[in-house]
Amino acid sequence: MKQNNNPAADPAPALYTPRPSKSILTDDPFTKFRLKFEFRDKCFGGYPKSKELIGPWIKSRTGHEDELTAKQVSEAEEAMAESEMTDSVWTGFPGENIPPGVYLDNRAIKSGLRECFSVARIFTKRLGSKQIFQHAMVVDGLEHQDRIYLKRDGKHLLKADNYIERPIHPDTAQGKRSALKRADYVEQAQVEFVLRIYATDSQEKRHIGRKELEAALVLFQEDGLGADRSQSFGRFDVIELQELTVPE
Numbered sequence: 001m002k003q004n005n006n007p008a009a010d011p012a013p014a015l016y017t018p019r020p021s022k023s024i025l026t027d028d029p030f031t032k033f034r035l036k037f038e039f040r041d042k043c044f045g046g047y048p049k050s051k052e053l054i055g056p057w058i059k060s061r062t063g064h065e066d067e068l069t070a071k072q073v074s075e076a077e078e079a080m081a082e083s084e085m086t087d088s089v090w091t092g093f094p095g096e097n098i099p100p101g102v103y104l105d106n107r108a109i110k111s112g113l114r115e116c117f118s119v120a121r122i123f124t125k126r127l128g129s130k131q132i133f134q135h136a137m138v139v140d141g142l143e144h145q146d147r148i149y150l151k152r153d154g155k156h157l158l159k160a161d162n163y164i165e166r167p168i169h170p171d172t173a174q175g176k177r178s179a180l181k182r183a184d185y186v187e188q189a190q191v192e193f194v195l196r197i198y199a200t201d202s203q204e205k206r207h208i209g210r211k212e213l214e215a216a217l218v219l220f221q222e223d224g225l226g227a228d229r230s231q232s233f234g235r236f237d238v239i240e241l242q243e244l245t246v247p248e
Helices: 051-062 067-079 106-119 129-136 210-223
Strands: 030-039 042-044 090-092 103-105 137-141 147-149 162-168 179-187 190-198 236-243
Touching: 030 210, 103 106, 106 129, 106 137, 106 147, 106 190, 106 210, 129 137, 129 190, 137 147, 147 190, 210 236
Parallel strands: 090 179
Antiparallel strands: 030 190, 030 236, 042 179, 103 147, 137 190, 162 179
8 A cells, every 4th residue: 555655745633533322431442543445436236126135135134133124124115115126136225315325334344354354364464363353343434333325525425326237147946047137336436434443552463453454455445345346346445544533
């Protein structure tokens, strides 16, 4: 990752104000980084736009069947209620036509980073870092803890920019069939979030700091975010990486 060697050009680190908490525990053991990604081209949504599939899909991703999950299912069904195409091979983004707009789940960020930490052999080189990553690394959206909203020119995107249709030939119990796959995408959008990592001394073997994070991000940029990454979509550039300070 390129470094800016001109200190005068670097903006002062932004202050990060944690969300209000009712916990009686006041210690904050996390190092925080604010990141901004900008997609080089298209980012495709992988959220199924089918009433028959949306409920089971959300429940399988969250691992819960509670009030929050029911609300997410209801919002998704409402967003696709007026769509003219609702079959199982249409994918898009959650939050469409529901302000503030479309988003990626925060777990997509952590899942992608996990793959890149593994490929970069950080978990192997730094014994114990895998446990920190799994249990003490948190991805927070700026407006909503679990949602990383897609923006362009600082404005939320209320819906996808467009879609691509292409034929697919899935194997089914009735044999090979032909179908049409439609996938929604946004183009050259940006996402912002805060990454919280359990703070350890830099001399500890298990330490995950800026150096390790940058090594993973270099790979993450090329691996991409969203659906259809195998077709080179979803690649992005890290355009902001700031360690944040917490007001006393």
